[in-house]
Amino acid sequence: MPVAPVIALSHGGGPMPILGDPEHESIIRSLRERVPKILGLGTPSQPRAIVLVTAHWSTDEGPAVSSAAEHKLLYDYYNFPARARKACAPASTRTAAGTTASSCR
Numbered sequence: 001m002p003v004a005p006v007i008a009l010s011h012g013g014g015p016m017p018i019l020g021d022p023e024h025e026s027i028i029r030s031l032r033e034r035v036p037k038i039l040g041l042g043t044p045s046q047p048r049a050i051v052l053v054t055a056h057w058s059t060d061e062g063p064a065v066s067s068a069a070e071h072k073l074l075y076d077y078y079n080f081p082a083r084a085r086k087a088c089a090p091a092s093t094r095t096a097a098g099t100t101a102s103s104c105r
Contacts (some may be wrong), residue, residue, distance in 0.1 A: 004047060005038050005039055005040075005047075007035055007038060007039070009031075017031060018083065018084070019080070019081065019083075019084060
């Protein structure tokens, strides 16, 4: 089985990339330039799906796998601009990847 690349991202304080802080320029540049190369985006080897692991969505039962298009997020940070809480990144509605990931538990 081929091994897929792994990218671990920290969003910093709040959703770092969208706040426009000049101190974040190098990480934003990395997200734009290095991450697509690591994933092979635009090439025949690009991934067909991306698995996202986050601590900002939780269930009462512990860790869970979902292929739902939308989840209510857990915001555990405060005193950031309102736009930090209004950020939206809807998921793909394709469920095959979620079903496959679920079988790996």
